[in-house]
Amino acid sequence: MSAKVIVVGSLNMDLVARAQRLPRAGETLAGESFATVPGGKGANQAVAVARLGASVAMIGNVGDDAYGQQLRQALLDEQIDCQGVAVCPGVSSGLALIVVDASSQNAIVIIPGGNGLLRPASVQAFDTLLQGAEVIICQLEVPHETVAYTLARGRALGKTVILNPAPCTGPLPADWYSAIDYLIPNESEAQALTGQPVTDLTSAEVAASQLRQLGANNVIITLGAQGALLAGPQGMRHFAAPVVQPLDTTAAGDTFVGGFAAALARGESQEQAMAFGQRAAALSVTRAGAQPSIPYLAELQP
Template sequence: MQANVVVVGSLNMDLIVRAPRLPVGGETLAGHGFFTAAGGKGANQAVAAARLGARVAMVGCVGDDAYGSELRGGLLAEGIDCSAVDVAVGTPTGIASILVDDAGQNAIVIVAGGNGEMSPVRVERHEALLANAEVVIAQLEVPAAAVEATLSRAHALGRMVILNPAPAVGPLPAHWYGLVDYLIPNESEAALLTGLPVDSPETALRAAQCLLEAGARRVLITLGRQGVLYADATRHLHVPVAPVVAVDTTAAGDTFVGGFAAGLAEGMSLEAAITLGQQAAALAVTRPGAQPSIPHRHELPA
């Protein structure tokens, strides 16, 4: 299959606990639900792009365990090319422990497992996939060297490159900005990248301008219920989103990124691709889980 969206990134099994609220340090709370679901930012974005109309290939690494087999099988069931999902022998598959409160907010701890085995060598081994893509997506749940190799090779090949800098821990390497066509952080990630507070479209614009000055070509900052702020060197726009009742915000950002990428690969305008991602993310937060919450194209408004 010749993919028009290639996702290089993480695959996790999510271990999800529901509780009335998030605990404070040292506190034990009684939860009221537990389930497992396929996740990982890379895999979530691949599933979102596939369900929203793109032909997708996944580049990643799982462990040689039951979780790894289940995750790979789930992607195959979505029609995603998994020929570049490697298996690391003697390594567990990555997991995410996710606590979700009754307001739909979450707290997440990830253990890299097989995701930590991603390397420039593994990326280069699958360069043909990058060469045939319209859009290449990367995130930060795999080692930085693998992310840099992805950005560098995709940029050199003239592909459209999206970086979702999540989870962010601080400023990005300065030379990465010039390799990325669309930088897509959420408000907390934008704050970590810039050192500026980000809690509104106005503050998001200031952060976006800082990122543009750092070398980013185009910046989209997702603001949850406040929509998306877009900026480039010549213009900016705020795209609001219709209000919904959130059940679980897990994978909302991944759904937006995958939907936006699918729209770009399809040849949509910037505004139409943003709207596609927003509509999908808004529906996803009304459902529990990561990949189980991601909608199909036919579920969205016409």
């Protein structure tokens, strides 16, 4: 059976340190705990799709190290199709060095490793997976040429194409937008894409309008505790966030993207998918870690 969702993206091992606050430049702080947790935006989103009710395949790279073996096995344990996850000889797996403070804010440094070697040919080799899918998801932790190829191929195949533009440091190439069905940035990513401050619903509406004018069919700006804004051909709608006590916001955005995609792949409406993704993300922030925090479908049933 073909996977309904294909994720083309990164696999990282997250090295997570907890401290009362984030260190300042040149400062050494005493930490409180340390954990090694499978992560990477691509892998996180694939896990979210799998746990939240849709079949999924991953296309990406790991290094030929112990972390790579653990990352691949973590996906296999979730029943994710990993035929498209390649091992790159002589290269480390991707790493994310994460510090989380007492208020659940984090600072992250990414080392690409094998993720940096994911080429368009790597995706092209598994074109049958793309052909059999309903939804294709990309992020920006792999080379942009590979993202560009995947977006264009997804559009050519008539699939629902989602881009989570993270991490983002500036505008996207102009020719990407027309291939994107759902562009899903958070506040800081929307600000980087548009050059306009995004701090609340009003400024998010301005940014979303600008991104739609550039060609994205739908724009979803996630606003943390302020909810999410959906802007599309039918206008704009704000979705309030469920109220929770956050512990760790790591992978909240990935959980939303995966939950949203899983709901679409199951045939739910755009509005149902928005609400489902928000409920999943809200539950994830009450737990520590990236993939360990992602909930299962049964936990979200009424």
